[in-house]
Amino acid sequence: MSEPVLQVRRLNVGFASRGRVTPAVRDLSFSVKAGETLAIVGESGSGKSLTAFALLGLVPPPGVVSGEAIALEGRNLIGLPEKRLREVRGARIAMIFQEPMTALNPVLTIGEQIMEVILEHERVSPRAAKARALELLAQVRIPDAERRFHDYPHRLSGGMRQRVVIAMALACAPAVLVADEPTTALDVTIQAQILDLIDTLKREHGTAVVLITHDLGVVAEHADRVLVLYAGRKVEERAARDLFAAPLHPYTRGLIAARPRLGGRGAVRARLTEIPGTVPGLAAMPDGCAFAPRCPVAEAACTLALPPLVPAGTGSVACLRVGDIHAAEPERLSVVHA
Amino acid sequence: MAALAHLRRGFVQIAFVVLGIAIINFFLLRLAPGDAAQVMAGEAGSATPEYMAALRRQFGLDQPLHVQFFSYLKNVLTLNLGYSFRQGLPVSELIAHRVGPTLLLMGASIGFAITVGGTLGFLAARHAGKAADTIISILALLFYATPVFWVGVMLVVVFSVALDWLPVGGMITIEAGHTGLAYAWDVAQHLVLPTLTLGLFYLAIYTRLMRASMLEVYGQDFVRTARAKGVRAHRIAVRHVLRNALLPIVTTLGVQLGSVLGGAILVETVFSWPGLGRLAFEALFQRDLNLLLGILFCSSIVVVLINLAVDVIYTLLDPRISLGGTP
Ligand SMILES: Nc1ncnc2c1ncn2[C@@H]1O[C@H](COP(=O)(O)OP(=O)(O)OP(=O)(O)O)[C@@H](O)[C@H]1O
Ligand code: SF4
């Protein structure tokens, strides 16, 4: 297969206060290929949005980003000066936000806001930019694009606004699209439409998608690979099919068990909060496995040292007892060994 | 057509406001002890009861209060504001002479305060937490805390008396008899110090307001969207942040107009600026009721009209508000 367009190696994001940095995302590595959708799941506060912002170099102060690399099409974004970063943002890597209602500027027409991305990154005439913007509005299935072009955001529904945000994100045909819970704020029926739209556009343009979500139903339907984040660390990353067939990490197993039903549009979609207990606070992270206090199969060794990420089938997992879990359910795990 | 409906509604509002102000003005001033007849008789030095009665009869001051009020109201509605016994001229004529200089002074002061204050606030927000921000914020606090009349006197002492760069007071150099451009230049020179005096206080307010407003908008989601789009910093500041930050500034402008007019009275007195404020000041001390009522009445209309204009500006700036009222 093709080379990954985005490669993240040992990404760390923390918050500086009183001379100390409290880590929030730790040693995170992953990669995404063109046309592939990587889902990042994890409960609230696990560092999903921070990861997304780090990819675009948009972590607000007092956030601190460090690490080996965020390699976008071979160029490392970590340590890139703001001027260079700005040229990449919106052009090679773009983002869709959770709140379509507030993501657009209320005093500019949607046409102006779409044209802005194009004019900022490309040497084209305003007339050409306008033509492109109209084309984009049609591409994201906004009816009557000519008229909508001159509308202000408050005249559009949430779903329509999210389509506009998607149009802006795709305006310069970026290599990577980061979508941070793009449908959480929308009605269930609209959610499906928006996600299908992202899928379609991804296929047409060969965009790599990083899809951040709480919703395992969404993951099952739209993701090729899944990365499970717990307290800022990757605990499991596998092909979506394998992960759902045979989750390895006790946390992932808990998540999937907590889901009422797999797939099925409009099914009751569980937020990832159904596992007893809460994520430990960033400042009070225990030694060893961060999931240990909530883990049903934890043992003494789990609190001694950090479980390393080890290869497992189509991906990797970080759990000391993963071998025992294999042993307990060999038939379900056959996929992993295939 | 929505604009027309809006204007019509505006004028209905004006009618009510004006009526209310007329009522309040009239009764407030009648409640004060002493009337014009007493004052005039006192000045003339012959306060015989017969003379006073004659005066009162002549000007309707012997009528019952409600009769006086209705005749006042009738006059007001026909824009007949009565006669100033003191100045020996019709009130409307006096006001017509003075309203121009006051509007000039207010306009110049507010224009100065908003452009300079807005720019300073903009710069402070762009460099929030840096040295420029600190310096601007301290300056703003200083102007805010300094009494207006003190600023006025100090400006006169420095620029007129010590340096002799600018005239001490008045609006024109009377003996020069300038016309055309020379006249405008003459007025402009006279305008500088009163404008600074009145404007510096509001400059401080608009600096602080603009800074706070910009910082608030900077925290909003659509600014993050603009960043994610790769829009460059100064364009984010102007196109996305400033435009939204202007909305509260315009609102405040509308609210503050009354107080700017109040400030103008003080400044006009300090600089002998021939405006409504100084006229009101004189009328007050001479108990020139007709004149005072007329001035209060006209200044209310000015404030209401400017507020209407501010409303229209606001609707132009914020597409979420349609001129028709309900969206
Ligand atoms: N400005 C900040 N200062 C200190 N800590 C912060 C700050 N912003 C975020 N954090 C912490 O970083 C962690 C990760 O936050 P993040 O927003 O990435 O979570 P998330 O996975 O996106 O959660 P959600 O599902 O609620 O969106 C959280 O524990 C949060 O408390
Ligand atoms: S390492 Fe131990 S505590 Fe952590 S998930 Fe595995 S079994 Fe549970």
Ligand SMILES: [Mg+2]
């Ligand atoms: Mg988030």
